[in-house]
Amino acid sequence: MMRPSSDTSAPRVVVVVGGGLTGWMSAAYLRRVLRRLGSPVTLVAGAGTPAPGALATRPVFTRFLRGFAIDEAIFMRRCGATYALANRYDDWFEAGAGHWHPYGECGPRIDGLDIFHPWLKERLEGGTAGPYADYAPQTHMAAAGLGPAPDTGGSSVTEAGSYGYHLDRAALVRFFREIALSEGVRAVPGRAVSAETGPLGDVAAIAVEGGARIAGDIFVDCTGEAAFLIGGTLGEAWIEDPAAGACDRLASVSRPPDPARPSFAAYAGTREGWTQRLPLAGRTEIALAYRAELTSQEDAEAALRGLAGAGPDGAVRHRVLRAGRRRAPWLRNVVGIGGSVRESGPLGGFEVDLIPCALEAFVEHLPRGEGVAILRQGYARRMADLADEASGAVALHFALGRRPEPFWAAARRAPLPDALADRLDLYEIGGRVAVPEARLFGESDHYRLLAGADLLPRRAFAPVDLADPRGLGTFLAGIRARAEQLAGTMAPHALLLERLHGPVETPRPDARLAPANRAATGPAALRRTPEGARVADLVAALGQPFGYERSVKASAGTLQSDRFLMSLHRTSLGPEPGPVLKGLAAKLGLGPAERAEAAAHIAEADLLHLGYEDGPSGPLYKLYVEWSARTDAAWAREDEGEGEPLLVHRAYKWDPLRPGPAIVTLYHWPRVRGPDEIAARLARIGAGEAGWGEAGPRVLGVAQALLELARASGRGAPHYLEAREAPGPRLSYDLNLYACGLTVGAAENLLLAAFADLGVPGAEAAAILAERRDEALGHVAGGVGRDGRPFLTLYSGVAAGSER
Numbered sequence: 044m045m046r047p048s049s050d051t052s053a054p055r056v057v058v059v060v061g062g063g064l065t066g067w068m069s070a071a072y073l074r075r076v077l078r079r080l081g082s083p084v085t086l087v088a089g090a091g092t093p094a095p096g097a098l099a100t101r102p103v104f105t106r107f108l109r110g111f112a113i114d115e116a117i118f119m120r121r122c123g124a125t126y127a128l129a130n131r132y133d134d135w136f137e138a139g140a141g142h143w144h145p146y147g148e149c150g151p152r153i154d155g156l157d158i159f160h161p162w163l164k165e166r167l168e169g170g171t172a173g174p175y176a177d178y179a180p181q182t183h184m185a186a187a188g189l190g191p192a193p194d195t196g197g198s199s200v201t202e203a204g205s206y207g208y209h210l211d212r213a214a215l216v217r218f219f220r221e222i223a224l225s226e227g228v229r230a231v232p233g234r235a236v237s238a239e240t241g242p243l244g245d246v247a248a249i250a251v252e253g254g255a256r257i258a259g260d261i262f263v264d265c266t267g268e269a270a271f272l273i274g275g276t277l278g279e280a281w282i283e284d285p286a287a288g289a290c291d292r293l294a295s296v297s298r299p300p301d302p303a304r305p306s307f308a309a310y311a312g313t314r315e316g317w318t319q320r321l322p323l324a325g326r327t328e329i330a331l332a333y334r335a336e337l338t339s340q341e342d343a344e345a346a347l348r349g350l351a352g353a354g355p356d357g358a359v360r361h362r363v364l365r366a367g368r369r370r371a372p373w374l375r376n377v378v379g380i381g382g383s384v385r386e387s388g389p390l391g392g393f394e395v396d397l398i399p400c401a402l403e404a405f406v407e408h409l410p411r412g413e414g415v416a417i418l419r420q421g422y423a424r425r426m427a428d429l430a431d432e433a434s435g436a437v438a439l440h441f442a443l444g445r446r447p448e449p450f451w452a453a454a455r456r457a458p459l460p461d462a463l464a465d466r467l468d469l470y471e472i473g474g475r476v477a478v479p480e481a482r483l484f485g486e487s488d489h490y491r492l493l494a495g496a497d498l499l500p501r502r503a504f505a506p507v508d509l510a511d512p513r514g515l516g517t518f519l520a521g522i523r524a525r526a527e528q529l530a531g532t533m534a535p536h537a538l539l540l541e542r543l544h545g546p547v548e549t550p551r552p553d554a555r556l557a558p559a560n561r562a563a564t565g566p567a568a569l570r571r572t573p574e575g576a577r578v579a580d581l582v583a584a585l586g587q588p589f590g591y592e593r594s595v596k597a598s599a600g601t602l603q604s605d606r607f608l609m610s611l612h613r614t615s616l617g618p619e620p621g622p623v624l625k626g627l628a629a630k631l632g633l634g635p636a637e638r639a640e641a642a643a644h645i646a647e648a649d650l651l652h653l654g655y656e657d658g659p660s661g662p663l664y665k666l667y668v669e670w671s672a673r674t675d676a677a678w679a680r681e682d683e684g685e686g687e688p689l690l691v692h693r694a695y696k697w698d699p700l701r702p703g704p705a706i707v708t709l710y711h712w713p714r715v716r717g718p719d720e721i722a723a724r725l726a727r728i729g730a731g732e733a734g735w736g737e738a739g740p741r742v743l744g745v746a747q748a749l750l751e752l753a754r755a756s757g758r759g760a761p762h763y764l765e766a767r768e769a770p771g772p773r774l775s776y777d778l779n780l781y782a783c784g785l786t787v788g789a790a791e792n793l794l795l796a797a798f799a800d801l802g803v804p805g806a807e808a809a810a811i812l813a814e815r816r817d818e819a820l821g822h823v824a825g826g827v828g829r830d831g832r833p834f835l836t837l838y839s840g841v842a843a844g845s846e847r
């Protein structure tokens with residue numbers, strides 16, 4: 044039963060609109076936090092793939108992930124991430140000058156005061172204090188190509204979470220989508236097309252294309268610029284922010300990864316505006332931000348290509364930037380989060396960090412009875428402070444500059460918000476920046492920026508200025524030396540990344556790919572055989588993002604380890620996915636009838652997987668069509684109860700060297716959820732007539748043990764499928780454990796025992812499992828193979844290949 048007014052009690056039914064980064068993060072977080080209230084969370088997501096690109100995050104986001112108990116290694120692998128220890132600015136405030144902006148504190152606080160104050164006093168008195176940023180270990184780590192941790196174990200930097208990440212934007216959206224679904228968020232596909240309001244003006248329900256009506260108590264508008272509810276239905280105005288809006292266009296391009304493996308984002312001022320280089324595991328994203336009235340799109344593209352070393356083939360993406368906010372971020376029973384209520388552009392990496400800040404603030408102001416209007420006001424004040432912090436930080440990057448070009452001169456002309464101007468006046472005269480309770484851009488951040496611009500107060504802050512200066516130089520030198528020493532104990536960033544993501548791919552001289560696609564060649568593991576390389580080349584040549592996972596199969600005393608699957612979304616095949624699929628399948632030798640059948644299916648399915656395995660009787664190619672959206676939707680409808688098993692994959696497997704009909708394997712989800720239901724299903728099949736045959740005691744025991752691990756992980760739910768081939772004895776289960784956040788290492792001993800049970804020599808099994816120990820534990824499939832013998836296959840380490 045819906046209540047007509049937003050002024051009563053706790054939100055029981057939460058509806059999130061928009062399936063971008065904010066939508067999936069919000070749905071996952073709210074579902075987890077509101078679980079104890081029994082609040083269901085529904086997310087309405089239009090079709091479409093997440094926009095490509097890269098994002099930089101700051102320590103706020105790192106700490107948010109920890110609060111969510113997300114395993115960092117898995118997260119980084121899945122999101123193609125590198126560590127972000129600092130930002131480097133070159134030619135920014137003036138040509139030829141540069142400065143660091145490290146994350147984390149610049150030295151300890153002395154008597155509750157930032158070390159900036161003694162540093163400034165020493166500096167004004169002619170001492171050799173060096174740059175202020177040098178008092179943060181992160182500056183030294185970033186400058187020396189180091190990561191935030193030593194060779195083994197953690198560090199004070201990792202403990203405090205004083206670093207951020209550079210992330211593949213689309214992979215990050217997919218990651219949170221998966222978390223949200225595993226938390227039990229119900230996903231409703233389709234765009235919201237209209238909203239119903241109740242007598243008091245609250246939103247009562249939204250209508251989704253296709254006809255569904257979704258009612259709720261509170262609606263979270265995550266529709267980005269569209270602002271479907273807060274701007275559209277409720278008409279809340281968007282207020283431009285000229286101080287943060289120096290740039291209104293962004294051109295970006297993907298390039299191969301930087302061999303130096305930097306642990307910082309590099310920004311540089313240019314004639315047209317500024318550039319940003321974000322290093323990802325598999326590529327570098329380079330962007331140029333500029334102003335349309337001063338630079339045309341063609342000129343910006345040419346400038347970007349020149350500085351990125353991108354030839355005419357490299358696809359440049361263009362995007363309009365906005366800076367501003369909605370007057371009220373929470374109106375009636377609609378809360379806007381993300382781009383629907385605020386934007387200040389990609390400078391500084393505030394976009395993602397603001398999402399957890401908004402979610403935490405919302406939960407702190409959660410209505411639990413009367414007085415909702417007061418809570419809304421409190422929330423609005425908090426969000427306004429955060430938005431001021433972020434847009435003030437962006438504005439300062441322009442206001443402090445001295446570059447003469449029209450872009451920079453125009454950027455300086457934008458009036459600063461009064462509070463920021465007052466803060467700068469006080470700084471100049473009194474020597475201190477007062478920013479109470481800042482979360483995103485605090486006092487020390489201001490000093491880094493102001494000192495970076497060489498804009499120093501006339502006098503040090505009075506309490507320090509009046510103190511005895513003796514020994515100050517030695518004291519400061521000691522702190523700086525400690526920062527350097529700590530940095531010296533860290534491992535190279537390249538080494539930490541190689542452990543996470545494997546070696547960096549360098550283009551092979553004989554690569555059969557167009558130069559623009561060279562970064563998309565995928566890892567060397569896919570190219571160990573000519574047949575495997577053929578699949579990898581075909582997928583890479585599409586120039587689209589893909590995922591890949593390796594597998595190892597044990598059966599009849601042998602271990603096959605040259606096996607992999609590469610996965611593409613249907614939309615990556617272009618507007619006509621059928622013919623593209625047919626072309627790929629034909630090049631791999633799949634027969635015409637099966638090609639046509641698979642091409643017909645892909646029109647309604649979501650994913651295409653292409654694979655290769657070097658089997659005992661020779662190479663085998665595989666093509667799977669997967670209906671993931673309808674499976675997700677059915678998974679989310681827990682209330683539906685039992686129904687017919689749902690077809691999830693239709694797979695074709697064929698020997699390219701021996702023409703003949705392909706084997707067709709069907710993978711169904713028998714609508715069982717959670718470890719208990721899966722265990723009961725496995726036992727029921729075992730007790731049935733066909734049962735697990737000879738495989739029974741061996742591979743079934745592994746499944747039960749894995750379910751125990753899944754339970755103990757306390758994380759997302761395992762997913763279960765059954766595979767059958769007709770005719771033939773094949774009957775196997777497939778346990779998908781990615782959501783449980785485990786590594787292969789967690790299951791190493793039980794897999795070793797199971798492989799030994801299947802007759803595999805112990806040393807061989809131990810070597811292969813040790814090599815994959817740190818990879819995400821993906822699927823484990825087991826049962827009776829098509830040869831009637833028991834088998835067990837481990838799929839691990841799904842990773843993003845790239846890209847554009």
Ligand SMILES: Cc1cc2nc3c(=O)[nH]c(=O)nc-3n(C[C@H](O)[C@H](O)[C@H](O)COP(=O)(O)OP(=O)(O)OC[C@H]3O[C@@H](n4cnc5c(N)ncnc54)[C@H](O)[C@@H]3O)c2cc1C
Nearest residue numbers: 061062063064065089094096234235266267269381382389
């Ligand atoms: C095309 C694009 C490219 C970007 N590239 C970068 C980049 O390279 N670097 C960077 O730092 N930032 C980038 N951003 C900005 C940044 O990623 C976002 O501002 C930030 O992530 C906030 O995301 P969001 O989820 O609030 O909004 P969006 O990312 O805009 O997501 C909004 C979602 O809501 C959906 N939606 C809209 N209307 C409806 C409706 N009626 N019903 C259902 N769903 C609806 C949209 O389809 C979309 O999925 C980009 C944004 C866009 C739109």
